Amino acid sequence: MAANTKEEILTGLAEIVNEIAGIPTEDVELDKSFTDDLDVDSLSMVEVVVAAEERFSVKIPDDDVKNLKTVGDAVSYILEHQED
Amino acid sequence: MTAKIKPGQGAAYARILGVGGYRPTRVVPNEEILQHIDSSDEWIRSRSGIATRHWANEDETVAEMSVAAAGKAIANAGIDAAEVGGVIIATVSHFKQTPAIATEIAHRIGAGKPAAFDISAGCAGFTYGLTLAKGMITEGSARYVVVIGVERLSDLTDLEDRATAFLFGDGAGAVVVGPSDEPAIGPTVWGSEGDKADIITQTVSWEAYRERGAATDVRFPAITQEGQAVFRWAVYEMAKVAQQALDAAGVTADQLDAFIPHQANMRIIDSMIKALGLPEHVAVARDIATAGNTSSASIPLAMEQLLASGQAKSGDTALVIGFGAGLVYAASVVTLP
Numbered sequence: 001m002a003a004n005t006k007e008e009i010l011t012g013l014a015e016i017v018n019e020i021a022g023i024p025t026e027d028v029e030l031d032k033s034f035t036d037d038l039d040v041d042s043l044s045m046v047e048v049v050v051a052a053e054e055r056f057s058v059k060i061p062d063d064d065v066k067n068l069k070t071v072g073d074a075v076s077y078i079l080e081h082q083e084d
Numbered sequence: 085m086t087a088k089i090k091p092g093q094g095a096a097y098a099r100i101l102g103v104g105g106y107r108p109t110r111v112v113p114n115e116e117i118l119q120h121i122d123s124s125d126e127w128i129r130s131r132s133g134i135a136t137r138h139w140a141n142e143d144e145t146v147a148e149m150s151v152a153a154a155g156k157a158i159a160n161a162g163i164d165a166a167e168v169g170g171v172i173i174a175t176v177s178h179f180k181q182t183p184a185i186a187t188e189i190a191h192r193i194g195a196g197k198p199a200a201f202d203i204s205a206g207c208a209g210f211t212y213g214l215t216l217a218k219g220m221i222t223e224g225s226a227r228y229v230v231v232i233g234v235e236r237l238s239d240l241t242d243l244e245d246r247a248t249a250f251l252f253g254d255g256a257g258a259v260v261v262g263p264s265d266e267p268a269i270g271p272t273v274w275g276s277e278g279d280k281a282d283i284i285t286q287t288v289s290w291e292a293y294r295e296r297g298a299a300t301d302v303r304f305p306a307i308t309q310e311g312q313a314v315f316r317w318a319v320y321e322m323a324k325v326a327q328q329a330l331d332a333a334g335v336t337a338d339q340l341d342a343f344i345p346h347q348a349n350m351r352i353i354d355s356m357i358k359a360l361g362l363p364e365h366v367a368v369a370r371d372i373a374t375a376g377n378t379s380s381a382s383i384p385l386a387m388e389q390l391l392a393s394g395q396a397k398s399g400d401t402a403l404v405i406g407f408g409a410g411l412v413y414a415a416s417v418v419t420l421p
Contacts, residue, residue, distance in 0.1 A: 043131065043351050046316045062313040 003082050004056055009075045016051045017071075020044055030072035038071075048074075058082045092224030095263030098217065100421045101163065101228075102260040104156025105388040106149045107375065108138040117250045120243040128250045133350020137253035137376030139238040146178040149256035150189045150234045153384075157230065158193065160421065161260035168195035168260075169226030172216055173202045174209025174380040176409070177236045189232065199226065206284070207346045207408025208274070209233055209380030210257065214404075215272040215414060217261040232258040233380030240286070242306035251349075252307070253376025257384025259421070266419075270333030273325050274414035280317065284309040284409035307409075318352045322407050322415075323359035329415035330403060340366045341400035342390060342420065346407055347372035347382035367395040379408065387420065396420055 004012070014028035021040045034040040040048060045068075049060050052074065058081045060068075068074045113136050114125040128134060140149065150173065158165050171190040178185045186200035199220070205212040210233035217229035237252035261269075286305040293305050326345075330337060343366050345353055350372055357368060369386035378385060383404055390396040398420055405415035 041131065042312055043315050046312050046319075047355065050316065050320055062310070062316065065312060 004078070006075060006079055009056060009078050010071070012055050013048075013052060013071060013074060013078075016048055016055065020047045020051065028071055030070065030075060032071050033069055034071065034074075035069075052078060056082050094222040094224030095227070096222070097264040097267045097269070098221040098261055099264035099266075099268030099419055100214075100259045101262045102157045102159070102161025102421050103384055103388045103391065104153050104158075104160055104258050105381075105385040106152040106156075106256040107385070108140040108144045108149070108254050110139050110141055111136050112139045114250060117243075121246045121249050123246055123250070131349075131351065132251060133353075133370070133373055134250060134376050136374050138255055140236050140254040144236075144254070146175060146185055146234050146236060146256075147188055147192070149254070150185070150232045150258070151192045153234070153256035153258040154189065154193045154230050154232055157258040157260050161228075161262065163228055163260060163262065165194040166196050168193070168228045168230050169198045170217065170220050170229035171195060171198050171200040172213040172229060172231045174205060174213045174231070174233045175202060175235055176204055176206060176209070176379060177240055178202070178234070179239070193230070195230070205380070205406075205412050205414075206410050207348065207377075207379045207382065208406035208410070208412040208414045210383045211272070211404060211406035211414035211416065212274065212412070214259070214261065214269065214418075215274065215416070218269045218272075221261060221263055228260055228262045230258060230260055231384075232256060233378075233382070233384055235379045235381050237307065237377070237379055240305070240307045242287070242304065242308070245306065245308060247311055248306075248308060251377050253378045255375060255378045255381045255385055257378075257381045257386075257388065259384050259387075268419035270329065270335070270417035272414050272416045273328040273332055275412070277411045280313070280411045282310075283313045283317070284411065315349070315352060315355075317411065318348060318407055319355040319359055322405060322413060323356050325407075325413050325415050326356070326360055326403060326405050329405065329417055333417035335401060335417050337362050337366070339401060340403055340417075342367045342369070342396040342402035344369040344383055344386050344390065344402050344404045346405065347375060347386055348377055348408070380406070391420060
């Protein structure tokens with residue numbers, strides 16, 4: 001499976017956030033904070049992470065989850081850590 | 085010469101014959117918790133589903149609550165207490181380690197001279213005890229076993245810890261397990277993950293607290309947890325364990341009448357239902373809203389509540405799963421009493 005591009009990851013992440021937290025996909029932008037802007041609380045964030053792991057073939061350990069403050073942080077993390 | 089050892093003669097199968105609970109008289113609303121932490125009723129409800137919890141007063145000891153719950157379970161089972169051959173107490177919040185509190189409780193419920201002991205398996209304590217009871221009955225070392233999950237977690241709560249101050253409750257839940265002609269407790273899927281021992285733990289050991297209790301850097305040995313790590317494990321890993329318990333019992337999710345998970349957090353319960361793909365007709369225990377997380381007591385308390393409310397009835401097929409500090413877990417499919 002080919003690695004996802006940054007745009008594909010953002011689109012996929014927006015769909016996941018939409019499904020879990022009910023946020024419109026167009027609101028899920030790189031500079032948005034999950035907790036402050038998108039109202040994704042710490043537990044929903046875990047659900048987002050698990051869904052992202054499955055979709056993008058990436059492992060995001062709990063210790064790293066706390067560093068993913070913005071959508072951009074998550075996109076960059078997935079981009080760097082996804083398995084080819 | 086090797087002597088031939090005669091095996092025990094146990095019952096063919098075991099089942100839960102009766103259930104009973106004790107909830108402390110004092111109801112503590114979120115407003116009272118908010119006197120100690122900077123939070124809100126809305127925040128607590130949305131993160132945990134908890135509106136109120138029961139906290140024990142000084143007379144509602146581990147023994148008192150256990151005796152009350154066991155008495156109800158024995159009456160519900162319709163057996164004579166003198167026939168009880170085993171008493172298993174699951175708890176992490178009885179502060180006198182020896183002798184086991186089980187012996188006093190066994191004596192006070194009128195059980196004669198049963199095998200009596202305490203076990204420590206966190207929030208899986210009840211389901212661990214249930215598994216031991218089933219073994220004792222089918223192996224022939226007891227005809228009836230009382231299993232009690234009992235906690236005074238308010239004694240282990242850090243009122244100033246924003247992440248856990250609202251979480252815990254007190255209470256006792258008991259069942260009587262006895263012989264059955266039909267299989268009524270499925271195979272237990274259980275285990276431990278000691279590499280995650282730190283994600284739910286006491287802040288410090290009692291030993292450290294005793295030695296340095298006066299020092300400002302030693303906190304009271306309250307229970308603390310890493311919420312996100314616990315949530316991920318509880319939802320996704322425990323959904324797999326629950327599915328394995330269904331498979332082991334040869335029961336499909338469609339055939340379930342009730343789901344009684346450890347009442348850890350409403351969000352965990354909701355997400356487990358999704359991860360397991362439970363059909364809508366399955367009655368789900370949501371006792372946590374008014375009981376809080378009572379660790380080993382939560383499953384029998386929730387079982388009693390589900391039956392009393394009419395959401396489930398005697399003879400229904402239920403999936404029970406306990407999971408918590410250790411980390412430890414145990415799940416099985418049971419017929420409700």
